[in-house]
Amino acid sequence: MSYTNEMRESIKKVNATRAKRLHEEYPQLTLEERAKILSAFHPDHKDEAFRKITVGPSKGEKAPNEFVDVLESYPLESPDEIDLNTIDYDVDILIIGGGGGGSAASLWAHMNGANVLMCTKLRHGEANTMMAQGGIQAAVSETDSPQIHYLDILGGGHFDNFPELVEAMANDAPGIIKWHEKLGVMYDKDEKNHMLIKHGGGTSRMRMHSARDYTGAVIMRTLKDEMENRKIPVLEYTAAIDLLLDDEGKAAGALLWNMETKEYKIARAKAVIVATGGFGRLHIQNFPTTNHYGATADGLVMIYRAGVKLAFMDAVQYHPTGAIWPEQIVGLLVTEKVRGLGAQVLNIDGIQFTYPLEPRDVESAKIIKECLEVKKGVPTPTGNIGVWLDSPLIELKLGKGAVKKNLPAMFRQYERFGIDISVDPILIYPTLHYQNGGGMINSDAETSVPNLFLAGEVAGGIHGRNRLMGNSLLDINVFGRRAGIAAAKRVKTVDIPKKLTFNHVKKYVEELKSAKIPEDRKSPVLLPDYSRIEKRVKRLSIF
Amino acid sequence: MDMVTVYIMGREYQVPAGLTIMKAMEYAGYRLIRGCGCRGGFCGGCGTIIRKKGSYKLTVGLACQTVVEDGMQFAQIPYYPPHHPDYMLENMEPTAEQILKIYPEVFRCLSCNSCSKVCPQDLRVMDYVQAALRGDIAKAADLSFDCLNCGLCATRCPVEIVQYNVGNLVKRLYSRYIAPADDRLDKRCKEIEENKVSTTLDGGFNATLNEMTQFDKKKLKDLYNARVKEPGESA
Numbered sequence: 025m026s027y028t029n030e031m032r033e034s035i036k037k038v039n040a041t042r043a044k045r046l047h048e049e050y051p052q053l054t055l056e057e058r059a060k061i062l063s064a065f066h067p068d069h070k071d072e073a074f075r076k077i078t079v080g081p082s083k084g085e086k087a088p089n090e091f092v093d094v095l096e097s098y099p100l101e102s103p104d105e106i107d108l109n110t111i112d113y114d115v116d117i118l119i120i121g122g123g124g125g126g127s128a129a130s131l132w133a134h135m136n137g138a139n140v141l142m143c144t145k146l147r148h149g150e151a152n153t154m155m156a157q158g159g160i161q162a163a164v165s166e167t168d169s170p171q172i173h174y175l176d177i178l179g180g181g182h183f184d185n186f187p188e189l190v191e192a193m194a195n196d197a198p199g200i201i202k203w204h205e206k207l208g209v210m211y212d213k214d215e216k217n218h219m220l221i222k223h224g225g226g227t228s229r230m231r232m233h234s235a236r237d238y239t240g241a242v243i244m245r246t247l248k249d250e251m252e253n254r255k256i257p258v259l260e261y262t263a264a265i266d267l268l269l270d271d272e273g274k275a276a277g278a279l280l281w282n283m284e285t286k287e288y289k290i291a292r293a294k295a296v297i298v299a300t301g302g303f304g305r306l307h308i309q310n311f312p313t314t315n316h317y318g319a320t321a322d323g324l325v326m327i328y329r330a331g332v333k334l335a336f337m338d339a340v341q342y343h344p345t346g347a348i349w350p351e352q353i354v355g356l357l358v359t360e361k362v363r364g365l366g367a368q369v370l371n372i373d374g375i376q377f378t379y380p381l382e383p384r385d386v387e388s389a390k391i392i393k394e395c396l397e398v399k400k401g402v403p404t405p406t407g408n409i410g411v412w413l414d415s416p417l418i419e420l421k422l423g424k425g426a427v428k429k430n431l432p433a434m435f436r437q438y439e440r441f442g443i444d445i446s447v448d449p450i451l452i453y454p455t456l457h458y459q460n461g462g463g464m465i466n467s468d469a470e471t472s473v474p475n476l477f478l479a480g481e482v483a484g485g486i487h488g489r490n491r492l493m494g495n496s497l498l499d500i501n502v503f504g505r506r507a508g509i510a511a512a513k514r515v516k517t518v519d520i521p522k523k524l525t526f527n528h529v530k531k532y533v534e535e536l537k538s539a540k541i542p543e544d545r546k547s548p549v550l551l552p553d554y555s556r557i558e559k560r561v562k563r564l565s566i567f
Numbered sequence: 568m569d570m571v572t573v574y575i576m577g578r579e580y581q582v583p584a585g586l587t588i589m590k591a592m593e594y595a596g597y598r599l600i601r602g603c604g605c606r607g608g609f610c611g612g613c614g615t616i617i618r619k620k621g622s623y624k625l626t627v628g629l630a631c632q633t634v635v636e637d638g639m640q641f642a643q644i645p646y647y648p649p650h651h652p653d654y655m656l657e658n659m660e661p662t663a664e665q666i667l668k669i670y671p672e673v674f675r676c677l678s679c680n681s682c683s684k685v686c687p688q689d690l691r692v693m694d695y696v697q698a699a700l701r702g703d704i705a706k707a708a709d710l711s712f713d714c715l716n717c718g719l720c721a722t723r724c725p726v727e728i729v730q731y732n733v734g735n736l737v738k739r740l741y742s743r744y745i746a747p748a749d750d751r752l753d754k755r756c757k758e759i760e761e762n763k764v765s766t767t768l769d770g771g772f773n774a775t776l777n778e779m780t781q782f783d784k785k786k787l788k789d790l791y792n793a794r795v796k797e798p799g800e801s802a
């Protein structure tokens with residue numbers, strides 16, 4: 025299915041203006057203009073899309089409605105009906121979530137002598153980590169230093185980041201790349217055998233390391249392979265649905281659920297590392313998302329019930345260029361590199377309305393404005409609306425074949441659906457990309473609940489209000505490693521939890537009841553349901 | 568809406584034309600647990616066997632990347648029992664003998680090319696297996712780079728090679744033993760370990776990382792604004 029006749033009419037205009045646009049530069053916004061467009065059109069500034077949390081440790085803070093809904097929900101289990109005396113898994117450290125953060129944590133905990141068990145909802149590695157294309161940052165060149173990296177991270181995060189976490193990340197970054205090199209992660213190198221490094225949005229030094237355009241996948245598969253070799257057990261299709269604490273309120277394990285047999289299992293552990301990733305699949309404000317199927321904020325729900333405070337949950341990252349057509353790939357990421365190589369952003373008349381490389385939030389706001397207010401977007405038959413990203417301009421600038429050569433994954437993605445992006449432009453609209461906020465941790469990745477650690481996108485504060493490209497693949501490794509090491513050290517000194525309890529869950533339920541939260545609301549979500557409503561209402565749960 | 572008829576594991580459903588196999592299953596009422604990971608062509612978790620209308624030929628594809636056609640039959644292969652011997656990378660050599668010790672079945676490759684024919688990424692799978700057999704690890708690593716580990720190649724191999732695991736092994740061997748280590752990286756790690764990375768920031772300011780955590784926002788903003796962007800290519 026390629027473009028519709030209506031779209032073809034608009035593409036004719038794009039083609040007609042291309043030669044003229046070749047040397048045309050759209051002016052960048054000033055800082056004041058940026059602030060103005062953000063407050064008018066960025067989704068984070070849409071007041072009615074947010075509300076205050078009314079229960080739990082971050083009561084009174086603002087967060088997106090869809091997220092508050094899952095936070096203010098009753099547990100899936102009935103705590104009193106669970107048999108906590110039969111222990112199915114008894115380990116030093118339980119790691120929840122099989123993405124990059126969880127895998128790094130498992131490896132470091134294991135290397136430090138701990139007996140580790142991982143559980144994950146889908147297959148090991150089916151995670152946002154697998155989808156990261158662009159790269160990972162680390163200050164390794166002579167012109168760069170962890171200090172300059174530190175400044176770049178803070179500037180990106182609007183200076184609200186927690187300093188000790190940023191320090192940890194900037195400091196550990198070169199060591200992480202070194203560790204990966206030894207593990208056999210196939211990074212791109214230059215003719216001097218140095219890591220190939222480039223700029224990313226918001227960097228003042230070149231420090232973006234890459235593995236072609238499969239950076240996350242290559243890291244993920246290497247960590248997974250290493251875990252297999254070390255025989256670290258992984259329970260796939262096993263979701264954690266609530267944490268267990270001991271009678272002193274320390275982390276003590278989790279209630280697991282076999283998604284296929286529907287049976288619950290009790291895992292007891294001296295320390296727990298939650299690495300469940302982000303919330304893209306909650307489709308905040310109805311946005312499509314770049315995230316994997318299991319990005320449903322489960323970890324946040326569980327740690328919140330256990331008493332962990334959340335930070336910056338009202339700061340959501342939208343990527344300006346998500347696919348909005350063809351229908352099959354709506355929401356998927358169209359990498360920033362397309363604009364980096366020179367593609368312009370155009371409206372239905374084939375005319376530029378923005379500087380293509382504004383910061384992500386500003387670029388998103390400008391695209392939303394062009395579609396919703398100026399009404400110069402291109403409608404799709406499924407009721408969406410988008411603007412053009414003029415990829416054929418890259419061929420005009422860099423020569424024939426430049427698109428396929430520089431953007432192989434992108435080219436392949438569209439070719440599968442009958443669109444040649446070296447000839448036709450790409451229809452895009454902002455897409456929900458990253459959860460900037462999350463649970464609060466210290467520089468050892470530990471939360472306020474003793475023996476409970478977080479690693480990866482589930483944690484907040486590292487990136488302040490806005491994460492820069494390449495710092496997330498870094499953060500999952502840095503805090504995965506720190507969590508793994510700190511937890512392994514901890515379990516050497518703590519005893520096996522004597523008593524497993526759901527006291528925190530019961531207390532939370534009481535709070536929900538006093539706040540009059542409707543009792544049919546349940547979470548964690550585990551997986552979205554994309555079947556149609558008319559099918560769902562006729563389902564009978566018989567087996 | 569144009570509808571087409573598809574057969575999900577033999578059972579007939581009407582679904583809108585243009586959907587992917589994955590979305591067609593959801594349209595039909597499935598709530599997927601297995602066979603659905605990234606939904607974007609990266610995780611290789613959604614391998615599917617397909618027979619098009621009237622065709623004697625079996626084809627394969629990724630459910631999240633393949634559009635349904637009228638009369639198509641399909642079944643997902645959510646799991647294919649893999650073969651993964653244990654090895655520790657630090658005790659290895661980047662040679663053909665090493666690979667054959669771990670995966671002796673590579674010897675038996677018939678060059679039938681069945682694997683390349685089914686690869687949803689259009690990789691030259693047989694060529695990388697053959698390169699591994701010759702001990703040309705750099706080439707094998709290069710050719711297998713875009714592999715998603717969907718496992719469809721292994722389902723078709725008459726001599727039971729698990730091509731994608733061979734691909735993972737050669738990429739790791741290449742990166743650890745053949746591509747020379749980055750000396751700059753060693754230097755930087757040593758500096759950090761010895762706590763010796765003091766730096767002059769743009770604007771002539773000197774500070775250690777730890778000192779910077781104590782700066783107030785105003786000072787940090789000034790330093791940030793004084794940065795000069797190093798010229799160079801974007802990722």
Ligand SMILES: Cc1cc2nc3c(=O)[nH]c(=O)nc-3n(C[C@H](O)[C@H](O)[C@H](O)COP(=O)(O)OP(=O)(O)OC[C@H]3O[C@@H](n4cnc5c(N)ncnc54)[C@H](O)[C@@H]3O)c2cc1C
Pocket residue numbers: 120121122123124125126143144145146149150151152153154155156157158159160239240262263264265299300301302314315316318319320322323357457458479480481482493494495496497498500548550
């Ligand atoms: C398309 C895309 C492109 C990106 N590009 C880049 C980039 O170029 N550079 C960069 O730095 N960052 C990038 N990012 C961001 C980065 O990839 C992620 O933020 C990061 O990988 C998150 O890692 P994680 O381990 O925290 O979470 P994930 O990798 O998402 O892993 C979480 C895991 O936990 C599992 N899980 C969830 N809930 C439960 C539960 N209840 N029980 C058990 N398991 C559970 C999930 O299924 C998943 O396997 C990108 C993200 C996306 C989506």
Ligand code: FES
Pocket residue numbers: 602603604605606607608609610611612613629630631632
């Ligand atoms: S679901 Fe990941 S490749 Fe299809």
